[in-house]
Amino acid sequence: MQSTTKIAFIPLFFFLSINVFAQENSLPSSEQKIAQIIEANIDWKKLKDSTAIYTFCLKIDFKNKKGKMDIVTKINNPEVSSIFKGDDQLKKYNYSGFITSKKGLLFRFYIIITDSKSEKQSVNIYEIPEATKYLLFKNENNYQDMGIWTFQRDNKVYH
Amino acid sequence: MFKAYFSFYGRLYSKCYTIILVISFTILVIISCKKYQNYTSTDTGSLKNIHDLEKVFNDENFQKSLINNYMDSIHIVWKPNWEKFRIINSNTTEYFYVPLNGLLTTNKHPKAKQITTFNTEKYLIISVTKKDTTFNLATYSVNLEKSIIGDVIESKYKDHSIPFNFFSGVVTIQNLKTGNSSFYTYVDGSLSVEQDSKKLLSTGKISTTREVCRYYLECIWINNFPTYCGNFSYGVTQTPVNNVNTVEECYQPPGGYWSDGVNSCVPDWTFGGSQIIRGDCSYTPNEPPPLPPPSSSDPNNNPDDNGVIINPTDPYKFENLVVDTCLKNTVNEVLSNNIKGKISEIIKKLDRNVNITITFYDVENTVDNRPGATGNTHWLMQAGVVKSFTTDITLSKSHLLESSKEYAAAVIMHEILHAYFRQSTAQKEKFDGLDHETMAENYITPMAEFLSELYGIKLYDAYAIAWEGVQDTKAYKEADQLQLWSDKESVAHTSKSDASFVSTQYLTKIKGLPLCNPQLK
Numbered sequence A: 001m002q003s004t005t006k007i008a009f010i011p012l013f014f015f016l017s018i019n020v021f022a023q024e025n026s027l028p029s030s031e032q033k034i035a036q037i038i039e040a041n042i043d044w045k046k047l048k049d050s051t052a053i054y055t056f057c058l059k060i061d062f063k064n065k066k067g068k069m070d071i072v073t074k075i076n077n078p079e080v081s082s083i084f085k086g087d088d089q090l091k092k093y094n095y096s097g098f099i100t101s102k103k104g105l106l107f108r109f110y111i112i113i114t115d116s117k118s119e120k121q122s123v124n125i126y127e128i129p130e131a132t133k134y135l136l137f138k139n140e141n142n143y144q145d146m147g148i149w150t151f152q153r154d155n156k157v158y159h
Numbered sequence B: 001m002f003k004a005y006f007s008f009y010g011r012l013y014s015k016c017y018t019i020i021l022v023i024s025f026t027i028l029v030i031i032s033c034k035k036y037q038n039y040t041s042t043d044t045g046s047l048k049n050i051h052d053l054e055k056v057f058n059d060e061n062f063q064k065s066l067i068n069n070y071m072d073s074i075h076i077v078w079k080p081n082w083e084k085f086r087i088i089n090s091n092t093t094e095y096f097y098v099p100l101n102g103l104l105t106t107n108k109h110p111k112a113k114q115i116t117t118f119n120t121e122k123y124l125i126i127s128v129t130k131k132d133t134t135f136n137l138a139t140y141s142v143n144l145e146k147s148i149i150g151d152v153i154e155s156k157y158k159d160h161s162i163p164f165n166f167f168s169g170v171v172t173i174q175n176l177k178t179g180n181s182s183f184y185t186y187v188d189g190s191l192s193v194e195q196d197s198k199k200l201l202s203t204g205k206i207s208t209t210r211e212v213c214r215y216y217l218e219c220i221w222i223n224n225f226p227t228y229c230g231n232f233s234y235g236v237t238q239t240p241v242n243n244v245n246t247v248e249e250c251y252q253p254p255g256g257y258w259s260d261g262v263n264s265c266v267p268d269w270t271f272g273g274s275q276i277i278r279g280d281c282s283y284t285p286n287e288p289p290p291l292p293p294p295s296s297s298d299p300n301n302n303p304d305d306n307g308v309i310i311n312p313t314d315p316y317k318f319e320n321l322v323v324d325t326c327l328k329n330t331v332n333e334v335l336s337n338n339i340k341g342k343i344s345e346i347i348k349k350l351d352r353n354v355n356i357t358i359t360f361y362d363v364e365n366t367v368d369n370r371p372g373a374t375g376n377t378h379w380l381m382q383a384g385v386v387k388s389f390t391t392d393i394t395l396s397k398s399h400l401l402e403s404s405k406e407y408a409a410a411v412i413m414h415e416i417l418h419a420y421f422r423q424s425t426a427q428k429e430k431f432d433g434l435d436h437e438t439m440a441e442n443y444i445t446p447m448a449e450f451l452s453e454l455y456g457i458k459l460y461d462a463y464a465i466a467w468e469g470v471q472d473t474k475a476y477k478e479a480d481q482l483q484l485w486s487d488k489e490s491v492a493h494t495s496k497s498d499a500s501f502v503s504t505q506y507l508t509k510i511k512g513l514p515l516c517n518p519q520l521k
Helices: A003-021 A030-041 A087-092 A125-136 B002-032 B050-059 B062-066 B154-158 B227-232 B325-335 B342-352 B405-420 B425-431 B435-455 B459-468 B496-507
Strands: A053-065 A068-075 A104-114 A143-154 B067-070 B074-080 B086-090 B093-106 B120-128 B133-142 B169-175 B181-187 B190-192 B215-223 B234-241 B269-278 B318-320 B356-363 B372-382 B385-396 B481-486 B491-495
Touching (some): A030 A104, A053 A125, A068 A087, B050 B062, B050 B120, B067 B269, B120 B234, B325 B356, B342 B405, B342 B435, B356 B405, B372 B405, B385 B405, B405 B435, B405 B459, B459 B481, B491 B496
Parallel strands (some): A104 A143
Antiparallel strands (some): A053 A104, B086 B093, B181 B190, B372 B385, B481 B491
């Protein structure tokens, strides 16, 4: 093959390699990113799996202190807050994605542990969050409702 | 002389041929570097592809119709975001939905700035039939008193992921060629007419009732943020109005906060101007296009829905954290294959799904002394919809470093199937306790074909290895002989002991490629 003909194939290889690696990034929503911060900063090994379901609220308050934004976070379940290490990450988060006239953001979380020691099969665990949301969580009109999120953990190991 | 003549023109021909090749490939590169996928009739049944439509849009200069001017000083250009297009197929019409991003310039600030919309979404909707193609500007204006979209956070407007299934508000459809506009009112996702006509129309059927003459008020708001808050400086609200009224009808964007941890921004909206968009009162409306389909970041998005195509490209989500080089390479070979078939499709689907993260590790031995294990499985769900799935696959060095490459690859595939069976909580429920039975019934042939093609081993041997991991199943225990491949003419069987003998040869490296220093066939 002549060298000029060989050169002709260089763009082909370039073209092929670009197509193999070309990927468009699709980013999660802002509220999902916050839920993922929570998930990543809970020390899951310390959470007792003898309990199948936990619930907790996360409030992120926006407080304007002399022109500076003060972010205050609060988790209302001591069992979860004692093993949550992501306060700093939440405070440093850029909340530019949230436009709200409310006091702050309110996330409601369920933790469901399947194959836990106390799991009962008499109820459909996936229906629990929807069925109990009004029972377990107060209506907080002052906060922007960021919805109900569930962390489901499966203790089983598959071989 | 003749020799010299032919030699000269031969070289010239060769050079021309080379130049043509170079130019062709360069054009191909330019075209293919577009981020979005160019759907064609072969992969979606589309009558046209998005590139054709973008070209028509440019050739017809429709962009000119998507410019709004306010007070002679503020200009907004609505630019189609071609990368984020979605499609709905409806009977004989194919609707392409291209979200529009607003770019604002003012006399003081000539540099274009992307604006944030509130209360409003705009799409270029291109309806394609076999006969013609129509370009429409669609404006979805939310009824803030009624709609859930009123509470939707701003980021959803930014990435065009607002769900429309319960949309309440007004839709304006303006034909970009004729300039004719139609208004449609929606309540909870269903089409209705004005209250005074007392006639409710179903979504799929519209009467020839003359549309009520209506107007639509588009309002510009400027935020007096400090410069470091610049991204949020402009907003547009749009309000349906029944007459040409004053700016009092303009809806002010909501308040909000923005903090980068040090600086804070509290918006202070100032009215920047408005314009009335007038509907053609004598126009008899056609059936409107369906409401926009969900985007990939919408919890209601279901890629399996017929007629809805989501831009499918997502980041690489397999993480190979295996430390041992030989084992790591084998994992890469399984993941980065060029083989066609069911296993490859599963790998690609898992690989390209942004919501899925599967991480490979290696350990001396797994807790249960097995060659591989899949665990630490968890899901993040919003309102019952899985947003992310994460699991770990652990490979045992004590088992696999002493085995052949083919055997290790079979273990990797086996564990990938365990992960695949729980990529959603619904799938977990469906397959719980049935993983191996399902593999024995449906995945032995795909695994064998994959192995045989990847490493060039006999199909018989590949089947024997594939059966190895599912010997606890009913299908295996109750079988007198193991079925291997079957076609129209024959069904191949082998005894369990023969299959086990072959598999053991790969386990002990008597047969197959060594895990390290392999020579791929």
